[in-house]
Amino acid sequence: MRTITGVSKSLTQLAAIVAAVSSVHVSAAPTLGVDPLADVVSAMSLQEKIKLVRGTGMEMPQSDEESGPAVGETGKGKVAGAAGNTYAIPRLGIPSIVLADGPAGLRIQPHRKNQPDKTFYATAFPIATLLASTWDLSLVEEVGKSMGEETKEYGVDILLAPGMNIQRYPLGGRNFEYYSEDPLLTGKVAAAMVRGIQSNGVGTSIKHYVANNHEWNRNQLDVKVDEKTLQEIYLKGFEIAVKESQPWTVMSSYNKVNGTYTSESYDLLSKILRQDWGFQGFVMSDWFGGADPMAQIEAGNDLLMPGTDKQEQTLLAAAEAGKLDETALDRSVKAILKIILKTPTFQGYDYSDAPNLKHNAQVARQAAAEGMVLLKNHNHSLPLTPNTKLAIFGNASYQMITGGTGSGDVNEAYSVSLLQGLANQDFLLSEPLNSLYSAYLREETEKRPKPEGFAAFLPQTPIAEMPIAKEAVLQAAEANEVALITLGRTSGEFADRDEANFSLSEAEQALLETVSTVFKAQGKPVIVVLNIGGPIEMVSWRDKVDAILLAWQPGQESGNAIADILDGEVTPSGKLTSSFPVNLHDFPSAKGFPGVVDDPTAKPSSIMGTQPSTVSYTDAGKVGYRYFNAGNKPVAYPFGFGLSYTSFKYSDVKFSKFDGSSSLTIDVTVKNTGKFSGKEVVQVYASSPTSTISANPATLRAFQKTRLLEPGKAETLTFVIPAESLAEYNPDLSTWQVVEGKYKFAIGSSSRQIHKRKTVSLKGVVK
Numbered sequence: 001m002r003t004i005t006g007v008s009k010s011l012t013q014l015a016a017i018v019a020a021v022s023s024v025h026v027s028a029a030p031t032l033g034v035d036p037l038a039d040v041v042s043a044m045s046l047q048e049k050i051k052l053v054r055g056t057g058m059e060m061p062q063s064d065e066e067s068g069p070a071v072g073e074t075g076k077g078k079v080a081g082a083a084g085n086t087y088a089i090p091r092l093g094i095p096s097i098v099l100a101d102g103p104a105g106l107r108i109q110p111h112r113k114n115q116p117d118k119t120f121y122a123t124a125f126p127i128a129t130l131l132a133s134t135w136d137l138s139l140v141e142e143v144g145k146s147m148g149e150e151t152k153e154y155g156v157d158i159l160l161a162p163g164m165n166i167q168r169y170p171l172g173g174r175n176f177e178y179y180s181e182d183p184l185l186t187g188k189v190a191a192a193m194v195r196g197i198q199s200n201g202v203g204t205s206i207k208h209y210v211a212n213n214h215e216w217n218r219n220q221l222d223v224k225v226d227e228k229t230l231q232e233i234y235l236k237g238f239e240i241a242v243k244e245s246q247p248w249t250v251m252s253s254y255n256k257v258n259g260t261y262t263s264e265s266y267d268l269l270s271k272i273l274r275q276d277w278g279f280q281g282f283v284m285s286d287w288f289g290g291a292d293p294m295a296q297i298e299a300g301n302d303l304l305m306p307g308t309d310k311q312e313q314t315l316l317a318a319a320e321a322g323k324l325d326e327t328a329l330d331r332s333v334k335a336i337l338k339i340i341l342k343t344p345t346f347q348g349y350d351y352s353d354a355p356n357l358k359h360n361a362q363v364a365r366q367a368a369a370e371g372m373v374l375l376k377n378h379n380h381s382l383p384l385t386p387n388t389k390l391a392i393f394g395n396a397s398y399q400m401i402t403g404g405t406g407s408g409d410v411n412e413a414y415s416v417s418l419l420q421g422l423a424n425q426d427f428l429l430s431e432p433l434n435s436l437y438s439a440y441l442r443e444e445t446e447k448r449p450k451p452e453g454f455a456a457f458l459p460q461t462p463i464a465e466m467p468i469a470k471e472a473v474l475q476a477a478e479a480n481e482v483a484l485i486t487l488g489r490t491s492g493e494f495a496d497r498d499e500a501n502f503s504l505s506e507a508e509q510a511l512l513e514t515v516s517t518v519f520k521a522q523g524k525p526v527i528v529v530l531n532i533g534g535p536i537e538m539v540s541w542r543d544k545v546d547a548i549l550l551a552w553q554p555g556q557e558s559g560n561a562i563a564d565i566l567d568g569e570v571t572p573s574g575k576l577t578s579s580f581p582v583n584l585h586d587f588p589s590a591k592g593f594p595g596v597v598d599d600p601t602a603k604p605s606s607i608m609g610t611q612p613s614t615v616s617y618t619d620a621g622k623v624g625y626r627y628f629n630a631g632n633k634p635v636a637y638p639f640g641f642g643l644s645y646t647s648f649k650y651s652d653v654k655f656s657k658f659d660g661s662s663s664l665t666i667d668v669t670v671k672n673t674g675k676f677s678g679k680e681v682v683q684v685y686a687s688s689p690t691s692t693i694s695a696n697p698a699t700l701r702a703f704q705k706t707r708l709l710e711p712g713k714a715e716t717l718t719f720v721i722p723a724e725s726l727a728e729y730n731p732d733l734s735t736w737q738v739v740e741g742k743y744k745f746a747i748g749s750s751s752r753q754i755h756k757r758k759t760v761s762l763k764g765v766v767k
Helices: 011-022 036-043 046-052 128-133 137-153 183-198 227-234 236-245 266-276 293-299 309-320 326-340 357-371 418-424 431-447 453-457 470-479 506-521 558-566 625-630
Strands: 098-101 158-160 203-209 221-224 249-252 282-285 373-377 389-393 482-488 526-531 547-550 613-616 635-637 648-655 664-672 681-687 699-705 714-721 728-730 735-737 741-748 754-762
Touching: 036 326, 046 309, 046 326, 128 137, 128 183, 128 357, 137 158, 137 183, 137 357, 183 203, 183 227, 183 236, 183 699, 203 236, 227 236, 227 728, 249 266, 266 293, 282 326, 293 309, 293 326, 309 326, 357 558, 389 418, 389 431, 389 470, 389 506, 418 558, 431 470, 470 506, 482 506, 506 526, 526 558, 547 558, 648 741, 648 754, 664 681, 664 741, 681 714, 699 714
Parallel strands: 098 158, 158 203, 203 249, 221 613, 249 282, 389 482, 482 526, 526 547
Antiparallel strands: 373 547, 648 664, 664 714, 681 699, 681 741, 728 735, 741 754
């Protein structure tokens, strides 16, 4: 390795410095006691170090037009619409790198003043919850590869994704950005996404670390949670992602955990993340997160985003007064430099501004279809035959919701409506209804004031469901063979859903009642498509309809992907990643959600109007299916549930010997016994000797999805369960332990549809 022994401002010496830094292989250990990065750090002035640990600030454009080329040391404007940049230090060959949202695809502006004749669109992929509902890690990785390709080709170095907080309660505003109520599934899917994105040579930022399960007062919310629950539920997914994919960065969350901002917590950022898990990258704050920049740096939050002058002044004054631990500052600088060395910007990559959007759209379409969940299919109402005459009802049929709002939004070139998708698959659509809905939605949209400023980031109040006369429904029933109703819900950053968003409105209930009554009287089926980002109430109305397809928010190929399912081009194989309750308040987390304001008389502070608040996780580890299954409590649909157009038989389930010193191996043969080709998700659950459960094992331990099986074909899946994956956290000893005793395993197609059970005894305690 070459080392940097001096610094000069001359162009000749600067070129030598850049060449020297370029020769550093960041994963290699320093040789002969020489650390090249340490030499770079030592060559930096105090002001330069502090510049590097703060971002360049946040631009708030008034329109979708921004300047184009990079400006000075800030990098601002290099990629219009990017969320942030780091400072460049030209004399040391350190460039400014670009960070951009987001969880459902690269979030940039499509228009630039300096290139008025060109557009810069990105692919709007399905929301994270839908991707997880595929239970297909290879497919998720392919989506990640496409996201990463767009990231790299648009000149971005780090994609601020994936989001991977636990879906603790259905009303969480950003649940659509997250994967599941289960930490194992969350961690595995996130790791696959990170591997896919980073295979392009760009970075990711897994977020929001940790317990950012609420949008209400998120900047000042103090989450009270016991150590065992924190480790087993809220940290576990992050641990899996870090160990299995090594994301370049981690984003700390806005909230506090047990009284300390996560971005100021040494235990979370240095002890657990780095020492316990072996994280090798740098930590950045969420935008304007935390309160004390000195505490953030000393805790291990290396980069303050988007960066403010006040933070810089505070750090500089503290360092000059000897109050800031400069070794901590140097550690943060070094961590950032290690990642900068890996970036396309540092490598001088000549990005094209022309990613393969056509290919990526096809990936989005495939993923969307594979993640849709068939919840009901009475009398085999689906799939539909070609040229079926459809009566299309519901606002969302005409204005589909492709994704959530906020940082998870994407500026895509187009989105395929449901009507377009159905027409593309040769379904015949009822013109009178189309005209009625189109006119109504156009008029109601024109009445809406255009959101400005901060309001543009918030979910808009939905247009009320169009009232429809019974006579119009009767005419539609006479002219068509099938009724299709789409129910839509949106949510987004900055606000949680309210209970009205969970329940159907009176207009929606009336629509379902009228359409189902009229069409069933003529012996014609009624199909509901759910265009939603999280669970809604279903028990009061599901018996009125014949089939229910949970399409989630499927991205820009929405209409095509839904049509692929409806006509049988794709057999549904998605499974739920969260429980759908009978009643919202059946969740123990309903108690106290989203929290309480510490001082109701205090005035809200900051642009987001937040106040110091507290939420107590009194439900402890009873999150989602763990709670419902423990007492066989009724749910509308259980975790892991999903129907198919075909059927599967499980057989030849074999367990290897297991003494705790090795891994348990489970073989399962799955055969397609139906008439359609299809895929099945096999789920392995197991309880520990300490579990307080009845008939249902408590915890997901492994899962796999079969390949596409033709009728009559079978596949044998092999699951390897390491002993340490059965460990529980012992807060008294601050360690993980595998408890000696009997473990109850279950193989199923959902957490409640179990095909094989076996008790395995484990002797000895494994730490």
